[in-house]
Amino acid sequence: KEIAKKNVEGVGLLRAEFMIADIGIHPKEAIKQKKQYKFIDKLTHDLETFCQAFHPRPVVYRATDFKTNEYRALPGCEAWEPLEPNPMLGFRGAYRYVANPEVFTLELNAIKKAREKYDNLWLMVPFVRSPEELSKVRRIVAGEGFFDSPSFRFWMMVELPVNVILLEEFIKVGINGVSIGSNDLTMLLLGTDRDNAEVASAFDERSPAVIWALEKVIKTCHKFNVTTSICGQAPSTYDDLVEKLVKTGITSISVNPDALDNARSIIYKAEKKVAKGKTNN
Numbered sequence: 142k143e144i145a146k147k148n149v150e151g152v153g154l155l156r157a158e159f160m161i162a163d164i165g166i167h168p169k170e171a172i173k174q175k176k177q178y179k180f181i182d183k184l185t186h187d188l189e190t191f192c193q194a195f196h197p198r199p200v201v202y203r204a205t206d207f208k209t210n211e212y213r214a215l216p217g218c219e220a221w222e223p224l225e226p227n228p229m230l231g232f233r234g235a236y237r238y239v240a241n242p243e244v245f246t247l248e249l250n251a252i253k254k255a256r257e258k259y260d261n262l263w264l265m266v267p268f269v270r271s272p273e274e275l276s277k278v279r280r281i282v283a284g285e286g287f288f289d290s291p292s293f294r295f296w297m298m299v300e301l302p303v304n305v306i307l308l309e310e311f312i313k314v315g316i317n318g319v320s321i322g323s324n325d326l327t328m329l330l331l332g333t334d335r336d337n338a339e340v341a342s343a344f345d346e347r348s349p350a351v352i353w354a355l356e357k358v359i360k361t362c363h364k365f366n367v368t369t370s371i372c373g374q375a376p377s378t379y380d381d382l383v384e385k386l387v388k389t390g391i392t393s394i395s396v397n398p399d400a401l402d403n404a405r406s407i408i409y410k411a412e413k414k415v416a417k418g419k420t421n422n
Contacts, residue, residue: 142194144398148405151198152191153395154265154320154372157205157248160187162215168244170217177247184251192259199261201296201320201370204248206267208233229334234268239277249285256290265296265320270303272310279315294318296370300325305354308361316367320395321358323373327351346375347382359389368392376400380407387411 161168164183171180191200208228212218225231238245256262264282269275275297287293297304297311300322304311308319327346328335335344345351355371362369370393376383377400386394387408396404 144401145194147398147401149195149198149401150393151195151261152200153370153393155188155191155200155202157203158207158211160184161205161207163187165216167212167215167217167221168247169221169241170215171247172243173217180247181251181254184248185254188251188255188262189258192255192262196259196261199263199294200259201263201265201294202252203265203267203298204238204245206234207237229328234270235266235274235278236268236270238266238281239274242281245278245281246285249282249287253285253287256293260290260292263294263296265298267298267322268300268325269297269311270301272307272314275311275314275316296320298322299358300329302326302329302354305357308358309365312362312365312367318368318370318392319358319362320370320372321355323351323355323371323375326354326373327375330354346373347379352385355386356389359386359391363390370395376404383407384411384414388415 161184164180166176166180168180171177188202209222209225209232210228213222223232232240252262252264264287266275266278269278279295282288282295287295294317295315296318297316299305299308299319323346324335327344327348330350331343331345331348333340333343335341359369369391371386371391372395376386376394377396380403383394383404384407388411394404394408
């Protein structure tokens with residue numbers, strides 16, 4: 142509610158994980174115990190809190206992207222979560238929605254209930270490994286009637302190299318926008334884990350490879366009239382990157398609340414430069 146009073150255009154990334162962790166039970170365990178309606182009601186309440194505070198500005202809800210090691214922190218996880226050698230590249234994101242549609246449907250039901258009061262709630266799908274996977278997820282979302290509403294927007298995270306390389310194919314599946322997850326995209330492009338102190342110094346969101354990927358995504362989305370955003374630590378940290386993104390034509394930038402004022406100032410100055418350049422041309 143405090144952030145909603147600030148000069149912001151909405152919520153660029155509302156994480157599911159904190160809210161679901163607060164519910165305090167693994168969703169499959171909730172289904173098993175026939176407590177799924179309590180799960181839905183609690184998530185609906187939390188979503189409405191954000192939507193009410195920011196209405197009519199959009200709230201982009203990123204569906205669950207728990208990794209198996211994170212899910213295992215929830216009560217009732219033991220029967221449902223495998224032990225994986227590399228959870229970052231394991232059972233997570235969109236793959237889960239296809240494998241366990243009954244769990245994804247709990248989220249969708251909560252979104253649907255929240256949207257009965259507040260139509261500013263959008264959905265973003267994380268960690269999508271192929272256009273075919275996105276198509277399967279979209280069919281699940283369509284089956285719940287979301288696309289019947291003209292105010293609904295369906296976004297996809299761009300955080301895997303395959304999302305950059307095959308972006309046109311992902312767009313053709315039917316999305317309204319993308320948000321670039323610069324943290325995971327950088328790690329996967331450069332092959333380094335920013336959370337591992339041994340190799341963290343090799344993590345560089347301003348690497349030429351990362352900049353090339355950002356520019357390619359923005360230009361491809363422009364071609365197909367799809368909006369582009371970025372969510373990750375980079376735009377909150379690097380002023381020069383924000384300026385570059387604005388010049389390239391990004392639609393919106395999502396930053397940490399403590400970086401709002403500085404980001405607005407950088408964006409304003411960058412847009413003035415772009416406008417001046419167009420005037421001179």
